[in-house]
Amino acid sequence: MDAKTLEVVEFMDHKVPEYVILSHTWIAGQEVTLQEMKNKEGTKRSGYDKIRKTCELALQNNLGYAWVDTCCIDKTSSAELSEAINSMMSWYQRSKVCYTYLADVRPGTDIHQPESSFMKSRWFKRGWTLQELLAPSRLIFLYDDWTFMSERHEVVDLITQITGIDQIFLSTPPNANGSNKSRGSVLQSILHSASIAEKMSWASKRETTRIEDTAYSLLGIFGINMPLLYGEGKNAFLRLQEEIMKRSDDQTLLAWSHQEEDPEDLGVLATSPAAFSECREFVACDVGTLTPPFQITNKGLVIEMPISSDGFEHGKYGVLQCGIRQDPTTMIAIPLDNRRNGLYVRRKKPLCTVNYRVWSEWGLTSVNLLPSLSFTSGIAESPSYTVFMKDLPETFYVAEVYPPNSRPRPDPKIVMAGTPDSKDQFEAMTMVLLKSSINEVEPLVVRIIVELAPDESDFTASCTFVPDWSLFERESDPTGRFYDNFSLANLWYYRNESGFRSGWKLVEAEKKMAPDS
Incomplete structure (x- = not known):
């Protein structure tokens, strides 16, 4: 002007x-x-x-x-x-x-x-x-x-x-x-x-008219250049943190605290500077040894860090290379939860300070931290369990599985593969229709139940033959003959309505199967 x-x-x-x-x-x-x-x-x-x-x-x-x-x-x-x-x-x-x-x-x-x-x-x-x-x-x-x-x-x-x-x-x-x-x-x-967390704390109580400007107004503070995408909402702040990680190995970026309105599971990156309001005194620390850089990949944030054992009183925590300015004998640890396949999320629990000695005592573990919960949509996860029919009677083959597998089956003998929908789900069931290539041989129905250990480290599978499976059909057809158009979906519905376990007599005791069976 x-x-x-x-x-x-x-x-x-x-x-x-x-x-x-x-x-x-x-x-x-x-x-x-x-x-x-x-x-x-x-x-x-x-x-x-x-x-x-x-x-x-x-x-x-x-x-x-x-x-x-x-x-x-x-x-x-x-x-x-x-x-x-x-x-x-x-x-x-x-x-x-x-x-x-x-x-x-x-x-x-x-x-x-x-x-x-x-x-x-x-x-x-x-x-x-x-x-x-x-x-x-x-x-x-x-x-x-x-x-x-x-x-x-x-x-x-x-x-x-x-x-x-x-x-x-x-x-x-x-x-x-x-x-x-x-x-x-x-x-x-x-x-x-100043550490990344300290600089974030300066912005933690500030406001912008547009949510994206929460991130864009910090570009100069962190020496970052990135394109502006108005309309991306909170994703702008996630992008800013990803850009910061490309230029800095300061792990105070990960040492934020959860907010009251946060869900129980969180991404490892903060959703706004407000999460750093109590981080003014956080500083990066030198652990005395070289550690690989942490970086965002298509499997999440890959980082090597000490992970607490199951006996740690506060639960599962990962130790960051940072501490508190006034106390150089401690390091900051973040609460984690191993969802599955080595993928970790942040838990809605407080940060924890641990003695610096745990860095060597716990040892380094390479883990994948999910940057945000939405990041999981792009990850093709391996199932926690897979069950296949190892040995079938001669001439028999798997004709139908219900509920059907959500994933393509590379082998038709694979009848179950999946991951629990929640931490509280430790059991899954399926029904398998086995037919013979010889027409006069009557088909078989098998019920399989998988029970998972709470930490998903092991599972057992029970296999039970269901006798007189055609009873459901006999209600409408007293001859009891097998119908080619019979569907396990109908039988599954009948099980849900009538109580499959109590209403059906099982002729064979449950047989425990090894995980690879």
């Missing part, structure tokens, strides 16, 4: 002149867009006054240009909007001065009072203003009448109280000549010294 004419002008990156930048909170229906500025519209709105005042401040600093997000981004272009959001952190960092306009703080306010309007300002609660607080080399707070309030480095103690951000990330003052190199050149290294 040309500060003298209020005309919108465009510069390429290498030719951008010095400029001031505005940080503020938007007012619905009052902001002025790029198109409206070009058409000289919206001049009576309060948003236009903010643009005009920012340009006046630029001229007072002997600077010819100003940047205001409402009118310096073409929001009708998805490509330009994506570029702007991915570049926002650097634009604030490169500014000569950032003026932060607090529309809810009146002149004369004692900002040091615990209940002051400064301490409660809406500006400290918005998602986008986090990077606007951290990035600029020089930041000046203004009252609602645009008069000077304070510079950032003069009130870092108050800002720390409000935001939970340590003073080291806020207190770098400008040089005597106002050069932005004192902070701008070291900003990323300063931010890099």
Whole structure:
């Protein structure tokens, strides 16, 4: 924005002149867009006054240009909007001065009072203003009448109280000549010294109008560039975490706490920054040995970590390479549940701190952690159990199985294959119709019951012949002859209605079968 004419002008990156930048909170229906500025519209709105005042401040600093997000981004272009959001952190960092306009703080306010309007300002609660607080080399707070309030480095103690951000990330003052190199050149290294969990905690209590912006407003904080997909909802925050993992091995990313509204089973990645609200003091730790990188694959998040034994008092936990800043003798462990086939989910239980010695005592185990519960839809899981008819009487073959297998059977002798629908389901049943290739030989019906161990590590199968299976047909046909169109589905229905186990006499005692039988 040309500060003298209020005309919108465009510069390429290498030719951008010095400029001031505005940080503020938007007012619905009052902001002025790029198109409206070009058409000289919206001049009576309060948003236009903010643009005009920012340009006046630029001229007072002997600077010819100003940047205001409402009118310096073409929001009708998805490509330009994506570029702007991915570049926002650097634009604030490169500014000569950032003026932060607090529309809810009146002149004369004692900002040091615990209940002051400064301490409660809406500006400290918005998602986008986090990077606007951290990035600029020089930041000046203004009252609602645009008069000077304070510079950032003069009130870092108050800002720390409000935001939970340590003073080291806020207190770098400008040089005597106002050069932005004192902070701008070291900003990323300063931010890099904070753990991922600590940086997430800064955003944990902030809000955005659109749910995707919860993630997009953090791109600059983590040095991430990624495409914007408005409409993806909470998946934006999952994508952000996946991008962070590609660039960092800081496992505090996984050390978040569950929320009240969370389900019992959770993905290993958090659904929002709110899960990190109590993680400000979490730090990565060095275990003294090289460990393989953890990464997202088509089988989930593959990671090597110590897993607690069945005798651990708190249940199943996995130890992360991180701990608490004040206590270097402990490490953080996350609650896990082994669903099946080595696939783990987070459980809705508290984090646990364990002594650092368990890292070597428990030993490393390679596990697959599900990033989110929806991730399971793309995983083809192997069944927990498979039952097949190993030896059949001569000339007999499997004619029908009910309920039918949900998976294709590579071998027609496979009659059962599956996984429990829940942790409480430890039994499954099927019925098998065996026919002979010799017409005069009567068919057989076999009932098979599979009983699983609670941890799915073993199972037993019982096989029982069902005599006089045609009794159901004899109710309508006293001859008792076999019908070619007979269906096990009808027999299954009859079993459910009449009590299959109690209503039918079984002529052969249950025979325990080995898992491979």
